[in-house]
Amino acid sequence: MQTETKPRTKTVMEIWNKRPLIISGPCSAETEDQVVETATRLAKTGKVDVLRAGIWKPRTKPGMFEGIGVKGLPWLAHAKKISGLPVAVEVATAKHVENALQFDVDILWIGARTTVNPFSVQEVCDALRGVDIPVLIKNPINPDLELWCGGIERLQKVGMKNVGMIHRGFSNYGNTEFRNAPMWHLPIEMKRRFPDMLLVCDPSHICGNRTGLQSVAQKSIDLDFGGLMIETHLDPDNAWSDAKQQITPEILSTILDNLIWRIENTDQKEFLTALATLREQINQIDDELMALIGQRMKIADKIGAYKKENNITILQTHRWNEILAKAFKKGEKLGLSNDFITKYFDAVHMESISHQNKIMND
Ligand code: PEP
Numbered sequence: 001m002q003t004e005t006k007p008r009t010k011t012v013m014e015i016w017n018k019r020p021l022i023i024s025g026p027c028s029a030e031t032e033d034q035v036v037e038t039a040t041r042l043a044k045t046g047k048v049d050v051l052r053a054g055i056w057k058p059r060t061k062p063g064m065f066e067g068i069g070v071k072g073l074p075w076l077a078h079a080k081k082i083s084g085l086p087v088a089v090e091v092a093t094a095k096h097v098e099n100a101l102q103f104d105v106d107i108l109w110i111g112a113r114t115t116v117n118p119f120s121v122q123e124v125c126d127a128l129r130g131v132d133i134p135v136l137i138k139n140p141i142n143p144d145l146e147l148w149c150g151g152i153e154r155l156q157k158v159g160m161k162n163v164g165m166i167h168r169g170f171s172n173y174g175n176t177e178f179r180n181a182p183m184w185h186l187p188i189e190m191k192r193r194f195p196d197m198l199l200v201c202d203p204s205h206i207c208g209n210r211t212g213l214q215s216v217a218q219k220s221i222d223l224d225f226g227g228l229m230i231e232t233h234l235d236p237d238n239a240w241s242d243a244k245q246q247i248t249p250e251i252l253s254t255i256l257d258n259l260i261w262r263i264e265n266t267d268q269k270e271f272l273t274a275l276a277t278l279r280e281q282i283n284q285i286d287d288e289l290m291a292l293i294g295q296r297m298k299i300a301d302k303i304g305a306y307k308k309e310n311n312i313t314i315l316q317t318h319r320w321n322e323i324l325a326k327a328f329k330k331g332e333k334l335g336l337s338n339d340f341i342t343k344y345f346d347a348v349h350m351e352s353i354s355h356q357n358k359i360m361n362d
């Protein structure tokens, strides 16, 4: 166990105002050695500003590790003394706030499962009345911006002067590339609503794996986020929670080294941010269009099955001409040329026919 102490030269507020703000540490505090050693190795990289560790863990299913509890708070105090890093923990109840403050936790955050519940957010806020401490609030697990804004407003209403947001992605049904879909247009909208507020990206909970961390972190930097929160563990494979997404402090250091901080002059910065924002909107719309076309094909499949049952031909010219005539009219209003409409509908139509063909001949 490390005993050498490292005095901190900056105040918590100076650190809070640093950009980019890099927060890292284990998903959960497990043992005193783990917390202290992680803090020491993170501090050694010289690239991490704040140590995070979950003390109370909101788990989806019962019977999983639900956090070490109050017992872990002195470990954080010890880690802070040795590494010089201020510490951040997640709070979900008034009791958590009380305990965290007793042990001089420097920064608090409200987790995604808490942000969804206004009663819980208000309970945390009431416990914070009159306290001067920076608080980060994660997006709710569902893509509801008003709920996220509501949490921020509740914090501001009880006098919190230093509030920041953490984007950790949004829960989705079924397997996708991400554990929590980033839906970048949503944090972009939050940035528009709160332009001066710190916005941190949490690639660990967005990815749910190690391989995506670099590119999600890069993406957030390209979108001008103000910081990163990335989970680190001494032995990631054997972590007591979120094992798949944690990395060692040294790998974090490499990820941070490989990030490209593209932007230097402010004109260019505004231009790049605007460009990235618009591109993100286009990506989002393209995704939605693809999903809709996918849905359209599923309906075509159903029609195919129905036609097969009833012995009807796939191509019904009359129906197709009707669709095209309607589309030309609509397209005119939307500024879409007849040529484009014809090509688009031909492509969609051909795909439908090939889907139906498959069903008819199966
Ligand atoms: C965490 O930070 O470990 C955590 C529980 O995250 P989230 O609230 O984003 O699920």
Ligand code: MN
Binding pocket: 027, 028, 231, 241, 242
């Ligand atoms: Mn976690």
